[in-house]
Amino acid sequence: xxxxxFEDGSKLTQVQKNIVQKYRINxxxxxxxxxxxxxxxxxxxxxxxxxxxxxxFDITERKMAAEALRASHExxxxxxxxxxxxxxxxxxxxxxxxxxxxxxxxxxxRDMTGEVCWDVFRxxxxxxxxxxxxxxxxxxxxxxxxxxxxxxxxxxGKWFINYDRAIEWTDGxxxxxxxxxDITERKxxxxxxxxxxxxYREYFEENISASYISSPEGQxxxxxxxxxxxxxxxxxxxxxxxxxxxxxxxxxx
Numbered sequence: 680x681x682x683x684x685f686e687d688g689s690k691l692t693q694v695q696k697n698i699v700q701k702y703r704i705n706x707x708x709x710x711x712x713x714x715x716x717x718x719x720x721x722x723x724x725x726x727x728x729x730x731x732x733x734x735x736f737d738i739t740e741r742k743m744a745a746e747a748l749r750a751s752h753e754x755x756x757x758x759x760x761x762x763x764x765x766x767x768x769x770x771x772x773x774x775x776x777x778x779x780x781x782x783x784x785x786x787x788x789r790d791m792t793g794e795v796c797w798d799v800f801r802x803x804x805x806x807x808x809x810x811x812x813x814x815x816x817x818x819x820x821x822x823x824x825x826x827x828x829x830x831x832x833x834x835x836g837k838w839f840i841n842y843d844r845a846i847e848w849t850d851g852x853x854x855x856x857x858x859x860x861d862i863t864e865r866k867x868x869x870x871x872x873x874x875x876x877x878x879y880r881e882y883f884e885e886n887i888s889a890s891y892i893s894s895p896e897g898q899x900x901x902x903x904x905x906x907x908x909x910x911x912x913x914x915x916x917x918x919x920x921x922x923x924x925x926x927x928x929x930x931x932x
Contacts, residue, residue, distance in 0.1 A: 684716075691720035692728045701738065713742040752849045756780075764860050769796045771812055771845065771853040786835065802834055812855060815845040820853060822846065829862070838866040897924035 680702035687700060700716040718733040756778065759766045765783040769776050774796050784790050787799070797803040797810070814826050822845040831838050839859040848854040889906035893899050899919045910926065912918040 688718065688731070691718060691731055695720050695722050712737060713739045748849060762858070764858050765839070766856070766858050767791075767796065767800075768846070768848065768854050768856050770848075771816070771855055774806065777848060777852075777854055800832070800834060811843055812845075815843060815855060816853070831866075837861055837863040891923065893923050897922040899923060 684700055684702050687698060690696070691698065697717070697719045700718065701713065702716070703711050703713055706712055715736045715738045716733055717735075718731050720731055721729045723729055759778070759780045760782075762780065763782065764780075765786055766778075766780040767776055767783055768778040776791050776794050776796050776799070779787075779791055791799045797805065797807045801807055809830075811826050811828065815823055817823055824844065826843045827840065828843070829838065829840050838861070840862050842858045844856055846854055846856045889903065889909045891899055891902040891906050899922065902915065902918050904915070907915055907918045910918065910921075912921070
């Protein structure tokens with residue numbers, strides 16, 4: 680660092696100014712330390728350069744902490760980019776998007792970092808009515824844990840299960856982290872199953888003939904109203920409690 684230090688320091692001999700330099704030094708023990716050097720050039724009333732007034736601070740621990748934080752942040756982003764989920768981080772105060780992972784960029788076709796979440800993700804003209812930011816922190820702005828919810832995105836038309844939580848971003852800002860998994864296919868299957876069950880129930884209940892479902896041993900699992908009437912049961916429950924084999928002339932049939 681010595682060349683840069685001397686280069687910047689030499690400018691102090693030319694004009695009165697203050698500078699702050701951060702550089703490494705070698706101690707007598709052979710260790711490397713980081714220092715912050717604050718310098719002010721001194722000139723006489725006639726404008727002659729007289730010297731430099733400086734004060735030096737050891738900032739090694741601060742540098743190490745900043746480097747550890749930077750490395751931790753990079754590892755964190757690497758993990759988020761490797762997940763098979765759409766992930767974004769937004770400023771809790773301004774709704775500015777601070778980060779989107781690779782999967783989300785692929786889904787939306789571009790990087791939305793720097794834009795506003797409710798605009799690009801929801802097509803809203805203002806904060807989303809259902810936004811859960813207030814649920815992610817307590818009265819002292821401490822994170823309250825993970826909030827899970829499902830929703831159909833109006834931009835992509837896909838269903839997602841969302842895992843939201845408040846985190847502290849690398850610059851100290853309180854931020855919202857959302858990890859969303861696409862459950863569109865599951866929702867489609869659930870809807871198809873619901874429709875199928877509905878059609879089956881309508882057929883079963885409205886059928887004018889006696890319909891029933893039984894186990895191989897003859898235990899009733901389900902029956903309709905017409906079955907109850909034909910076999911003269913008091914109720915559907917009574918019918919279900921009576922094995923169908925009770926009506927056979929020969930119990931071995």
